[in-house]
Amino acid sequence: xxxxxxxxxxxxxxxxxxxxxxxxxxxxxxxxxxxxxxxxxxxxxxxxxxxxxxxxxxxxxxxxxxxxxxxxxxxxxxxxxxxxxxxxxxxxx
Amino acid sequence: xxxxxxxxxxxxxxxxxxxxxxxxxxxxxxxxxxxxxxxxxxxxxxxxxxxxxxxxxxxxxxxxxxxxxxxxxxxxxxxxxxxxxxxxxxxxxxxxxxxxxxxxxxxxxxxxxxxxxxxxxxxxxxxxxxxxxxxxxxxxxxxxxxxxxxxxxxxxxxxxxxxxxxxxxxxxxxxxxxxxxxxxxxxxxxxxxxxxxxxxxxxxxxxxxxxxxxxxxxxxxxxxxxxxxxxxxxxxxxxxxxxxxxxxxxxxxxxxxxxxxxxxxxxxxxxxxxxxxxxxxxxxxxxxxxxxxxxxxxxxxxxxxxxxxxxxxxxxxxxxxxxxxxxxx
Numbered sequence: 001x002x003x004x005x006x007x008x009x010x011x012x013x014x015x016x017x018x019x020x021x022x023x024x025x026x027x028x029x030x031x032x033x034x035x036x037x038x039x040x041x042x043x044x045x046x047x048x049x050x051x052x053x054x055x056x057x058x059x060x061x062x063x064x065x066x067x068x069x070x071x072x073x074x075x076x077x078x079x080x081x082x083x084x085x086x087x088x089x090x091x092x093x
Numbered sequence: 094x095x096x097x098x099x100x101x102x103x104x105x106x107x108x109x110x111x112x113x114x115x116x117x118x119x120x121x122x123x124x125x126x127x128x129x130x131x132x133x134x135x136x137x138x139x140x141x142x143x144x145x146x147x148x149x150x151x152x153x154x155x156x157x158x159x160x161x162x163x164x165x166x167x168x169x170x171x172x173x174x175x176x177x178x179x180x181x182x183x184x185x186x187x188x189x190x191x192x193x194x195x196x197x198x199x200x201x202x203x204x205x206x207x208x209x210x211x212x213x214x215x216x217x218x219x220x221x222x223x224x225x226x227x228x229x230x231x232x233x234x235x236x237x238x239x240x241x242x243x244x245x246x247x248x249x250x251x252x253x254x255x256x257x258x259x260x261x262x263x264x265x266x267x268x269x270x271x272x273x274x275x276x277x278x279x280x281x282x283x284x285x286x287x288x289x290x291x292x293x294x295x296x297x298x299x300x301x302x303x304x305x306x307x308x309x310x311x312x313x314x315x316x317x318x319x320x321x322x323x324x325x326x327x328x329x330x331x332x333x334x335x336x337x338x339x340x341x342x343x344x345x346x347x348x349x350x351x352x353x354x355x356x357x358x359x360x361x362x363x364x365x366x367x368x369x370x371x372x373x374x375x376x377x378x379x380x381x382x383x384x385x386x387x388x389x390x391x392x393x394x395x396x397x398x399x400x401x402x403x404x405x406x407x408x409x410x411x412x413x414x415x416x417x418x419x420x421x422x
Contacts, residue, residue, distance in 0.1 A: 004419040014411040016382055018389035025378040025411065032378035046416045055418075078420060090417065 007082065008090040017044065024086055033084055038062060039077050095139065095333040095365050096147040096174075097132050099124040099160060103149045104178045107202055108271045109235040109262035111345045112149065124337040129160050131358045132335055133167050139365035144169035147334065150176055152183035161186050165194065173197045174231075177217020188223055197228040198258055201244075202235060212243075213250050221251035229254040231302070234285075235262035237277035241288045245295045257292065259285065260302035263403045267349040275384045275406055282309035286318060293321040300324040303332075303344075304403035306384060307393045327399035331372035333365055343372045346405035351375055382407050 012028035022040040024033045035043050041062055045055045060070045081087040100123050101114050124132075136144060144164035151157060152175055161171055171190060177199040179187075187195055199220060213221075221228055230244055230253065244257050261281070264272035273281060289299045300323070307327045310318065318325055331351075332344040339358045343351035351372050357363040383394055383401025393399040401407060 004421045006417070006419050008417045009415050011413075011415075013415075014413050016386075016410045016412065018382060018386045021389055023382050023389070027378075030374070030378055032381050034381070043416070046418055047412070047414065049417075052418050052420050075420070078418075087416070 006090040007078070007087040009086065010088050013086060015043065015047075026085055029085065031084065033086060038073060039080075042074060042077055094143075094145070095136060095141055095335060096145045097124070097129070097151075098147050098149065098334055098336050099129065099151045099154045099157070100149040100337060102153050103176065104153065105150070105176050107176075107233070109202065109233050111263055111265035111268060111270050111272075112147075113265070113268060113348075114149070120336055120338045120340075122337070123154055123156075124339075126156060126159070128337070128339045128358070129156075129163070131339060133164060133169070135335070135358055135364070136169065137167065138361060141365060142168070142170055143172050145172040145174070147174050150178065152179040157183045158186035161190070165190070171195045175199055175217075175220070177201075177220045179216075179220055184220060184223060187227065190227070192226055195224075195227045197224055198231040199228055200231045200233060200260075202233055213247055218247070218251055221247070221253040225252055226254050229256045229258060231258035231260060233260045233262050234273055234281055235271055237273065237280035237284065239281070239284055241284075242291060245292055245297055248297055249295065255296050256298040256300055258300045258302055261304045261403070263304050263346050264405050264409060265346050265348065266405050266408060272406075275402065278306060278309035282314065286310065286314045289318055289321050289323050298322055298324065301326045303329050304406075306402045307399040308385075308387075308391065327393070329400040329402060329404050331369045331376075333368050333372075341368065343376070343404075346403060347376075347408075350408070376404055379404060379407055379411070382410065384410070386410075 012026050013024060014027060015022055015024040020036060022035040022043045024035060024043065025031070038059060042055055042059060045058055056067070056071060056074060059074050060067055063070055063073065078087065101112065101120065102122060103114065133144070151173060154160065164171060171194060173187065175197060187197060199217060221230070230247060232241055232244060248255055248257070262272045264270065292299055305327055307315065333341055334344055335341045341353035341357065342348045353368055357368065382388060383391065384403065384406040388394045388401045391399070394401045
């Protein structure tokens, strides 16, 4: 089993909650990502400092899907955020 | 549009003003003649026909009259934003200009209603009397329950231009000035309509500065304002303010965030259009949002009828709190 990956938003990331979406901006690259649905909900939950396991439970209720399917969807979301640069592997001190 | 900040010094300390006095910076107190000439070169290569003097209180600059003369020699229309407390030489320089070549806006707080005793006598009202049709009052709305009826009396008594420029008190990012809370905009909008009705009855035209949003008025109110001949606008765009040291930024509220490249004033490749393009690119991600969360689903914003309000208010909505999580993929 591999060690857990620690992810964090880079310092250039800003976001705000709009009606029906979360708008995430990377001030350095100029990227603007409009998150909706599960993506928006998960961003807000992580923004409230919920742990992955808590977000997984909330996402299960949000999507109405079994745990494994929800986990796969949530992990796809996180992978996409990493690809977009909204999250990056955090260097441990 | 480009404003020339010839000094940060001011003879007032209005609580809503987004221009810091610059005392904490290394900028010179006064723009030098050399920098001013470079500014005029910049205006020329940008095909800008106005020299817009801003401060601080620009008329306090010891070379103000000379600056006006030099700008006029280059064929510029003189535009001045003042608090009305002008030194005599500055007032005389503006008085001497032909009516079509000079436009002055005298800013006052919307909550700065003068007392009844001796009102509209002495400075700053003297400037309104002496400059007549070259000058108009401007009022900054810093609270939603403002009363502007006195401005109609002021215009009638002083014989100045029958127009009033309304501005919303906007926040300076990183500053401590008082701004009108965005949730108060609809309340302020109701007051503006009442004022516009009374102003129109007295033959006074109402003009909007930047930062207004369409939704602070109902459809009926917006239609009525148009009927009354108000100059409406729901805009926020790069102004380009050039500071005393020849540096420049997007506008005063965003002074701390978006500035022009060093040395742009001396570089012939940079004109106002190029700078505006740079600032528009830099601010584009934030402009997808508005001052309210509802702007995301607003048809006026979607169809670019309304910009969504002042960018400083928009940026204030964004959080930079880090998101952290551990995950085992």
